[in-house]
Amino acid sequence: MDTPLLLAAPAPAAKPALEGPEPLPQTIALVDDDRNILTSVAMALEAEGFTVRTYADGAEALKGLTAQPVDLAVLDIKMPRMDGMELLGRLRRQTQMPVIFLTSKDDEVDELLGLRMGADDYIKKPFSQRLLIERIRALLRRGEARKDTSGNPPAGETEQTMVRGDLVLDPSRHYCTWKGQAVALTVTEFLILKSLAARPGHVKNRDQLMDAAYGESIYVDDRTIDSHIKRLRKKFKAVDDGFAQIETLYGVGYRYRER
16 A cells, blocks of 8 residues: 655744834923913824823923933923923033923013024914924924934935035034034024025025925924024134124025035
């Protein structure tokens, strides 16, 4: 009698390659003495997948954010114990994380002062939660600068270091130096400077700088760009009092002078 053939069991299906760990949700700090705003905005952000930490005053926020930094902070200006302006000033000594100010409807002076102190954006109360979330996402997209966990751009994407005389901009690390000295810039300041320095001698109007810094879907007042330019000049003059590379063409816009 013929020996029966033994059929080999089919090989188990190959397991799909394991992907890297899921990225951690980005963390947003909300700082406002209005508990209703804290609760409602926190719920809206958590529904969008963010981790949220809330603080009811500036002093509490400074302590918490110093111990455990976040990806972005939303600050009310008028708060007890420590207002948003003082909080921003103290935070800027240790971090360049994106900051959005919440301002009252008619607080134009506060808006301009906040931008000059280093805020990236502002939104007037009362505000749409959807608008706030869009602004947060826009700032985070720019701040991440398409980095992976090693700090390098993803495969297939490169952002070359830009050298313009004494100015060096490294977009992949969000790093700026002038005459070999580091200049700490916010996300918005970095993108405005990068846009200007990309074509030395060419004039960029405020709309073009808005698009470079905020994206075409978001509108900001002309004075917002002017405030960021003043802040940029101040930071470079702190390193080199003779810095005069960002020129104003009144009624037209700004340009970067390489020499």
